[in-house]
Amino acid sequence: MTEKYAILGNPVAHSLSPVLHGLFAKMMHDDITYEKILVESGMFSKTCADFFRLGGNGCNITVPCKVDACEFADNLTEYAKCAGAVNTLKKMPDGSVLGDNTDGRGLVNDLKRLGLNLAKEHVLIIGAGGAAKGILLPILKESPLSVTMTNRHFEKLESIREMTDERVNLVRQENLEPKYSLILNATSSSLMGVLPNIENRVIASSSFVYDLMYHKEHKTIFTEHAKKLGVKNVADGFGMLVLQAVLGYELWHGHAPDTAAAFNEIAKIAL
Numbered sequence: 431m432t433e434k435y436a437i438l439g440n441p442v443a444h445s446l447s448p449v450l451h452g453l454f455a456k457m458m459h460d461d462i463t464y465e466k467i468l469v470e471s472g473m474f475s476k477t478c479a480d481f482f483r484l485g486g487n488g489c490n491i492t493v494p495c496k497v498d499a500c501e502f503a504d505n506l507t508e509y510a511k512c513a514g515a516v517n518t519l520k521k522m523p524d525g526s527v528l529g530d531n532t533d534g535r536g537l538v539n540d541l542k543r544l545g546l547n548l549a550k551e552h553v554l555i556i557g558a559g560g561a562a563k564g565i566l567l568p569i570l571k572e573s574p575l576s577v578t579m580t581n582r583h584f585e586k587l588e589s590i591r592e593m594t595d596e597r598v599n600l601v602r603q604e605n606l607e608p609k610y611s612l613i614l615n616a617t618s619s620s621l622m623g624v625l626p627n628i629e630n631r632v633i634a635s636s637s638f639v640y641d642l643m644y645h646k647e648h649k650t651i652f653t654e655h656a657k658k659l660g661v662k663n664v665a666d667g668f669g670m671l672v673l674q675a676v677l678g679y680e681l682w683h684g685h686a687p688d689t690a691a692a693f694n695e696i697a698k699i700a701l
């Protein structure tokens with residue numbers, strides 16, 4: 431029987447999730463439909479309940495509904511709990527709805543794909559919003575040499591202090607030193623075409639710079655800025671997008687395409 435999936439959010443018109451899940455289903459010979467559902471303001475709970483009542487098997491959640499989805503789920507994985515946000519919901523055999531957050535593990539898998547061994551990295555995370563919280567636990571699980579977080583408004587990092595422990599250093603932007611081997615931009619600044627206010631001296635040319643946002647030709651304002659400062663190893667969040675979708679696919683179907691094969695197929699359709 432055809433299984434029914436969707437992405438819920440606002441906006442959703444631009445979403446690549448239907449293309450990615452359609453491609454994975456083709457590769458795995460699964461029979462699915464995947465639609466885009468626009469959620470009007472204040473209507474998440476009703477829209478999502480309707481989707482599952484009408485036979486939905488699972489859905490992805492995008493902005494601004496990830497926190498609402500956390501409240502909607504009957505049960506949460508440890509990743510969703512830690513992030514306080516859900517990007518994937520699944521209807522379980524007993525009728526309950528499970529909420530997961532695959533964003534952070536998608537990022538970690540992409541960093542591995544790019545050849546990084548997080549256990550050998552001094553990691554700097556810029557940002558204190560949902561994206562930054564979502565990646566923290568999966569990164570800590572890889573036992574990096576150190577993890578530092580910074581944010582434009584330092585006070586906002588207080589909420590991170592409550593959810594973590596002494597493994598995470600919270601540092602004001604002006605006190606950062608140029609000692610990070612992996613710099614992750616988890617702010618939404620690239621979306622607005624501006625740089626997070628990190629001093630140039632912090633961005634060592636030997637560091638790996640990764641922007642969680644993605645943009646045409648895999649160039650974001652932050653990765654381009656890093657390149658101008660002499661950084662050779664940069665990446666945008668397109669790989670993270672693909673790999674969080676692979677993890678969501680696995681949660682729903684119990685199997686998923688091989689990562690390298692998935693990237694090969696995606697390259698053919700040149701998103």
Ligand code: ATR
Pocket residue numbers: 556557558559560561562581582583584586616617618619624625626627
């Ligand atoms: P998301 O869920 O995408 O993380 P969010 O919760 O609204 O979105 O958080 C946005 C993050 O981007 C915050 O860390 C924000 O910094 P502040 O807390 O100081 O506002 C950061 N951000 C957004 N625009 C920024 C900018 N122009 N420069 C630096 N940081 C920015």
